[in-house]
Amino acid sequence: MSAAPRPRLYENDRVMKWLLIGPLVFFLLAFMVYPTLYSLYMSFTDYVMKGAPGFVGLDNYRWVLSDEAFWAALGRTIYVLFWCIAIELVLGMALALLLNREFPGQGIVRGLCFIPLLVSPLSMSLMWNYILHIQFGVVNTVLGWLGLSAVPFLSTPSLALNTIIFITVWQWLPFSIFVLLAGLKGMPRDQFEAAQIDGASPIRVFFRLTLPLLKPLIIIIILLRVMWLMRLFDPLYGTTRGGLNTELLDWMIYRVSFVFFDIGQGAAYALFALYLTLIVGALLFKQLIKAMDGR
Amino acid sequence: MLSPRLKRILAISAVAAVAGAGQVAAKDDFTLDDIPEIENKEPIHVALEAGGAADLIIPYLQKFSEATGVPVTSESMVFATIYSKEVVELQGRTGAYDVVVTETSWTNEWRDYLYPLNELAEKYDPEGVAGLQAVVDGIDPGLLRMASTRDGVLVGVPYYTYTMISIYREDLFNDAGEQAAFKEKYGYDLAPAREWQQLLDQAAFFTRKEGEELRGEVLDHDFYGVSMMAGRFPHVQDELAAMIWSKGANWASPVREDGKLVGFEITDKDRETLEWAFTLYQDLMKYAPPGSENAFWDFATAQFVEGNTAIIPLMYNGLWNWASSVADEVPGARAAAAPVVGERPYTGAFHFAPSRDSGNPEAAYWLLKYIGSYATQKEMIEGGWAGTNADVLGEPDKTVETNYAAYGWIPPTLVQWEAQAPDVDDYLHFNSSAFGKIYEQMTIIGHENATGATTPAESVEAWEKAFDRLQGKFGELPVN
Amino acid sequence: MRKALFWLAVGLMVFVFVFPVLWIYVTALKAPDDIFSDNPFIFTPTLENFDYLINVRPAFGELLNSMIMSVCSTIIVMLISLPAAYSFARFNTGNGHILFITISTRMFPGVVAAIPFFLLFRTLGLLDTHLGLVLLYTYFNMSFATFLLYGFFREIPESLEHAAMLDGYDRITILRRIVFPLIKPGVAITTMFCLIWSWNEFLFAFLFTRRVARTVSVGQSTFWGSVEIQWGPMAALMCIAVLPTLIAAWIMQRHVVRGLTFGAVKG
Incomplete structure (x- = not known):
């Protein structure tokens, strides 16, 4: 964007701009402060939802750092995070480009693509267990008819986590597709027309024009997906329940705070996860602002 | 009959x-x-x-x-x-x-x-x-x-x-051909198991490949000895409990003074029995159908009903009704129920x-x-x-x-x-006030063992550590 | 040839996306005996599972609750997030810090926040009320909505507004005539996501409701017992529960397309 002089009206909008975010800030204060402070406090105690919390200093954090299960869960979470985001971005971009044209029945196709986002991920996880079952699952039945041997999607440690990734990508790919598609559709057309007149190849146009313009949206997708995937929980509920080498960070936190009701310990895990996400998030966010302002 | x-x-x-x-x-x-x-x-x-x-x-x-x-x-x-x-x-x-x-x-x-x-x-x-x-x-x-x-x-x-009861294919156990073959191989009569070794023998005996014969008929699919629930669902530890209790041992034994419960202790006998049970479970898994690593009662029973397994050695009585319908699904099949081996089920x-x-x-x-x-x-x-x-x-x-x-x-x-009535009083399940938590941890340990992620010895160690911590943190009575 | 490839790709994509959900519908038409069988495609369709949901274990209340809560919370979210996102995008309010804090609220593991929220709501008497979940969903979806809309607002060249301003339009007119039409796709997408997520949210709905405000996402889970999974009724309720979101997505999708064709900005 050219460095147009900011009109005066914008300079004088001090009151207006705060008024506009007023309700948001109110909600934030009302809902964020209490649970965060509560958890922060509890992370220094041995509270187990019974009796009074006793102060234990940094014990909970020490436990987190020395807990092998925690690091294993973190490692798996990062693995899932990386592959999900990579696949969702590459495949999402490809499919967004595919859909970014006029074709008969486009409304129906787009509507159908929404479907994975619509079903309850929790109920779906139990259905996945059924669909992908090695003996009774429809997928393996069909593979059998094709003469292939049955695949233990959810019943072998070497595959289960990848199946969780597949389930997650299945559910969330439409998100990337539609954000990118919206970005593609919203692009200023004149630059593309100019490029077309110049005779640039589609690949060149994509890398030189499309991708830079989509950069903010791509960063947004990465940022959101990092946040959500750090808290990935639903696909495990009805499938492996953390077994077969699939225990992810949020499942572990769920187990500690919601089955063991080890509130202090759970808070320490959660805050640890939060710090990690915050750091990654802040870095991404900075990039995002830079990318957006760079335009 | x-x-x-x-x-x-x-x-x-x-x-x-x-x-x-x-x-x-x-x-x-x-x-x-x-x-x-x-x-x-x-x-x-x-x-x-x-x-x-x-x-x-x-x-x-x-x-x-x-x-x-x-x-x-x-x-x-x-x-x-x-x-x-x-x-x-x-x-x-x-x-x-x-x-x-x-x-x-x-x-x-x-x-x-x-x-x-x-x-x-x-x-x-x-x-x-x-x-x-x-x-x-x-x-x-x-x-x-x-x-x-x-x-x-x-x-x-x-x-x-x-x-928990044991559910088995009565038609297979009563089949003259199978009986003779079993006797020849193992030297004793084929009947619902009373010893865990007998169960293992039967599990191995009935595990057959596609094309082999079962009850004199050629199988068009692989057939397995036992249905197990090794998934990380709260059932794998119930199966283990039946094994442990059958030996008169406990996950952790009560310590009593003047008839009053004052604490728990994992005794040497418990330790030994736990390791044996973890080993037995891993052995049984060799004769369980694929998918057992993630199975719970639903898929375990389904395997039996669809004619893929011969025995469900440990299954909740509530599943009998469904399991017995194997008679409708598999021609000539009939289910029967027996007490589990050792008669001390979950x-x-x-x-x-x-x-x-x-x-x-x-x-x-x-x-x-x-x-x-x-x-x-x-x-x-x-x-x-x-x-x-x-x-x-x-x-x-x-x-x-x-x-x-x-x-x-x-x-x-x-x-x-x-x-079982005289033993119930000694079971950790009904004495520890941290049991909701301990039970969850048992699932994890049992599942890791069943899938081979940990060896039986490691599983025992994991259990001792977990029990110490959980009972200490959430329970009232000390671990000796 | 290109055309065939295009349709092949589209067909494959749609198949992969749709098949698992289609299979829920197939399962919903099966009698219990057909759930586990050697050939999952051969069975006699039955409506007994739907009959069960109508006569034995009615789910109307849960569906209604979900509808009330997702619609109300989404409306509130949009009322809060649209102005806030605009403020962030145009005035850089808070130098990005407040925006980042807004986003970061969703980085905190929900399960851990659940207990303090539960205790708070107990004190306020908000447990098992519609209002309680509406507030929670507003809070959960607010950060995402603000963030997404922020991106869409950013995509509208500021110069457009400047030009209009120089032409003498007042702020309200600019928002209504220039900004809003351009932001429509963003609004449609955001609304849709808020609706879907509040519709499908399980953990808080499970914990914060009992019978008055229980939602359909919790309802779907209640077929999993300790000795029986009622696959048929569960699948049937999933089928029904997906329909409203499908309709919402359908309506919004049309808006997306309509808004997008208008959104061809000539800078």
């Missing part, structure tokens, strides 16, 4: 029934009409576990409501998360549930939030404690112990039991317990009494429900012959209850 083993069961259960009838001279004749006018008309809300079982009990809640004028509402909850939800509501002291559905192993943990039933009986029952006693006397004493705290204070009325029940924060403990009390009473239990059991009333279960007409699908689980269950 009947296997010798089953005949034995029937004989024993008939004896047990007579004996039971002898102890309780008169079965309680409690009915809805015996409930005095309940003054407190505040509605009561009942927590239920989800599934078809909830549907069966709801009509009784309605009948109670109609008869007493106290509105009763219920809420069924997903099995996987019911513990968490109830803990939050109980420990959060919301009083949302007047009657909580309690797994027997949660009894000690929740006792501060539940009413001792005798207290309620004295307060509300014109017949006092004796009135309550008449009703609960019909219920199996082992289950009653499980619904009591470790000090023997009864806090709930068990209404639905899950006792046994438990859901019991209804009135919450201390209830606004209407009076109605809650009468509802319990009604659900646990002879007449109600009889009706439920005859409707296919896994009831807890031993008087009803011991009735002579509750046999495989009269109703194969509904009653097949009863004879072995009664045998096991009888055998």
Whole structure:
């Protein structure tokens, strides 16, 4: 964007701009402060939802750092995070480009693509267990008819986590597709027309024009997906329940705070996860602002 | 027709029934009409576990409501998360549930939030404690112990039991060809296993590849010896418990002084038995169908019903009904139930317990009494429900012959209850007030072992560490 | 040839996306005996599972609750997030810090926040109320909505507004005539996501409701018992529960397309 002089009206909008975010800030204060402070406090105690919390200093954090299960869960979470985001971005971009044209029945196709986002991920996880079952699952039945041997999607440690990734990508790919598609559709057309007149190849146009313009949206997708995937929980509920080498960070936190009701310990895990996400998030966010302002 | 083993069961259960009838001279004749006018008309809300079982009990809640004028509402909850939800509501002291559905192993943990039933009986029952006693006397004493705290204070009325039984393909066990082949290979007769080694032999014997013969017919699919539930669901530790208990050992043994429980200790015998059980489990997994690593009762039973396995060595009695339908799915097949090896299976029940924060403990009390009473239990059991009333279960007409699908689980269950009754008091499940948590950890350890992620020795070590920590943090009694 | 490839790709994509959900519908039409069988495609369709949901275990209340809560919370979210996102995008309010804090609220593991929220709501008497969940969903979806809308607002060249301003339009007119039409796709997408997520949220719905405010996402879970999974009724309720979101997505999708064709900004 050219460095147009900011009109005066914008300079004088001090009151207006705060008024506009007023309700948001109110909600934030009302809902964020209490649970965060509560958890922060509890992370220094041995509270187990019974009796009074006793102060234990940094014990909970020490436990987190020395807990092998925690690091294993973190490692798996990062693995899932990386592959999900990579696949969702590459495949999402490809499919967004595919859909970014006029074709008969486009409304129906787009509507159908929404479907994975619509079903309850929790109920779906139990259905996945059924669909992908090695003996009774429809997928393996069909593979059998094709003469292939049955695949233990959810019943072998070497595959289960990848199946969780597949389930997650299945559910969330439409998100990337539609954000990118919206970005593609919203692009200023004149630059593309100019490029077309110049005779640039589609690949060149994509890398030189499309991708830079989509950069903010791509960063947004990465940022959101990092946040959500750090808290990935639903696909495990009805499938492996953390077994077969699939225990992810949020499942572990769920187990500690919601089955063991080890509130202090759970808070320490959660805050640890939060710090990690915050750091990654802040870095991404900075990039995002830079990318957006760079335009 | 009947296997010798089953005949034995029937004989024993008939004896047990007579004996039971002898102890309780008169079965309680409690009915809805015996409930005095309940003054407190505040509605009561009942927590239920989800599934078809909830549907069966709801009509009784309605009948109670109609008869007493106290509105009763219920809420069924997903099995996987019911513990968490109830803990939050109980420990959060919301009083949302007047009657909580309690797994027997949660009894000690929740006792501060539940009413001792005798207290309620004295307060509300014109017949006092004796009135309550008449009703609960019909219920199996082992289950009653499980619904009591470790000090023997009864806090709930068990209404639905899950006792593990062994389910096997009777047609295979009775097949002359298979019998001869088995005898030739192992040197003893093919019959429901009484020793774990026999179970292993049978599991290995019945594991066949596609194209091999079973019962003289060529198999068009792979066939396996046993259905196991090795997934990370709260069942793998129940299977292990049956193995451990069968040897007279415990996950952790009670330490008593002057008859009073003062702590727990994992003894050398426990340690040894645990390692043996973990090894046995891994061995059995070799003869379980693919997918067992992530299986729970649903897929385990389905494997049996669809004719893929010969034996479910350890399965909850509630699954009998479905398992027995193998007769409809596989031509010539027939299921039979036997006591599990060692006759010390995982046994438990859901019991209804009135919450201390209830606004209407009076109605809650009468509802319990009604659900646990002879007449109600009889009706439920005859409707296919896994009831807890031993008087009803011991009735002579509750046999495989009269109703194969509904009653097949009863004879072995009664045998096991009888055998197990003296041991129940020693089980960690019903003595530790941290058991809800310990149980969850047992799932993880059992599953890791079953899938080979840890060796049996490592599993024992993991268990010792976990038990020390959890009992120390959430329990009251020390670990010696 | 290109055309065939295009349709092949589209067909494959749609198949992979749709098949698992289609299979839920197939399962919903099966009797219990057909759930586990050697050939999952051969069975006699039955409506008994739907009958069960109508007569034995009615789910109307849960569906209604979900509808009330997702619609109400989404409306509130949009009322809060649209102005806030505009403020962030145009005035850089808070230098990005407040925006980042807004986003970061969703980084905190929900399960851990659940207990303090539960205790707070107990004190406020908001447990098992519609209002309680509406507030929670507003809070949960607010950060995402603000963030997404922020991106869409950013995509509208500021110069457009400047030009209009120089032409003498007042702020309200600019928002209504220039900004809003351009932001419509963003609004449609955001609304849709808020609707879907509040519709499908399980953990808080499970914990914070009992019978009055129980939602359909919790309802779907109640077929999983300790000795029985009622696959048929569960699948049937999933089928029904998906329909409203499907309709919402359908309507919004049309808006997306309509808004997008208008959104061809000639800078």
